[in-house]
Amino acid sequence: MRAKKQRTRGLFITLEGVEGSGKSTQIRHLAEVLSQAGYRVLQTREPGGTATAEAIRKILLTASSHEPITPRTEALLIFAARCQHVTHLIAPALQRGTVVLCDRFSDSTLAYQGFARGLPLKWLVATDRVATSGLTPDLTLVLDVPVSVGLARRRADRAQQNRLDGETERFHRKVRRGFLTLVAAAPARMRVVNANRPSQEVRDEITQIVLGWMARPPRSSRRS
Ligand SMILES: Nc1ncnc2c1ncn2[C@@H]1O[C@H](COP(=O)(O)OP(=O)(O)O)[C@@H](O)[C@H]1O
Ligand SMILES: [Mg+2]
Structure with a gap:
């Protein structure tokens, strides 16, 4: 049954986590590992990934003191980008x-716009479903670091600073x-990776999780 499914549909893997947790670093490594293992791989990111969505990303990441982006506008722009x-x-x-490897996806919207900005989760989940037509990741890795560690990494790299x-x-x-x-609510789909370690260690654990999971994905993760 799994073999049949793999012929008709690829796998959708997302990387999530706070700023500076190492998502962009690790997704590059993972793309390399999977390509070398013979998989056809697409690496992409949110918000972004298409010309229109990248244009929306620019709006989202640029601060304007004249016209602050409201939390709802922010969410709606993210959903518009995701739909494209x-x-x-x-x-x-x-x-x-x-x-498909994606740097951030729906879970980021729930974490940032829901848990952090305080928009109602129910509304976010329902609107997200409209934007994605119900597509959910097969596997999501949450790179977890203390916020102070993540922010310090970002500060050390000024080119990355955004709104x-x-x-x-x-x-x-x-x-x-x-x-x-979110991980506690969807443990079959989501895994926490301790990202407060040297990059190579994080990379090795991610490789192990993903290759192990691809060899035998748990059935429940297909639907959660
Ligand atoms: N495990 C790690 N230990 C130390 N520094 C790291 C680690 N992973 C990434 N970095 C560095 O931290 C900064 C942020 O990493 P990045 O992958 O861009 O994180 P994110 O995409 O999650 O914001 C980059 O300068 C990167 O080189
Ligand atoms: Mg990044």
């Missing part, structure tokens, strides 16, 4: 049997707790 991304890039790739780096540590702690709450 799923429709024009992710879904077609999965249809072709590609392994979200201006948020308080308290905000980022809510995000981190949000991710851990």
Whole structure:
């Protein structure tokens, strides 16, 4: 049954976590490992991934003191970007049997816009379903680091600073707790990876989890 499913649909793997947890670093490594293992891989990110979604990303990551982006506007822009991304890039790739690796996806929206900004989770979940047409990741890795560690890594790399780096540590702690709450609610799909370690160690654990999971994905993760 699994073999049949793999012929008709690729695998959708997402990386989540607070700023500076190592998502962008690790997704590059994972793409390399999977390509070398012979999989056809698409590496992408949110918000973004298509021309329109990347244009929306620019709006989201640029602070304006004249016209602050409201939490609802932020959420709606993220959903608009996600709808373009799923429709024009992710879904077609999965249809072709590609392994899609995405840096942030729906769980980030629940963690940031829900747990941290305080928008109602029910509304976010329902609207997300509209944006994704119900597509959920098969496997989600949450890279977990103390917020102070993540933010210090980002500060050391000024080129990466964006509007979200201006948020308080308290905000980022809510995000981190949000991710851990989401994992507790969907343990079949989501795994926590301790990312407060040297990059190589994190990389090895991610490789082990993903290759092990691909060899025998738990059935329940297909539907959760
Ligand atoms: N395990 C690690 N230990 C120390 N520094 C790291 C580690 N992983 C990533 N970094 C560095 O921290 C910064 C943020 O990493 P990045 O992968 O961009 O995180 P994210 O995409 O989650 O914000 C980068 O400068 C990166 O080189
Ligand atoms: Mg990143």
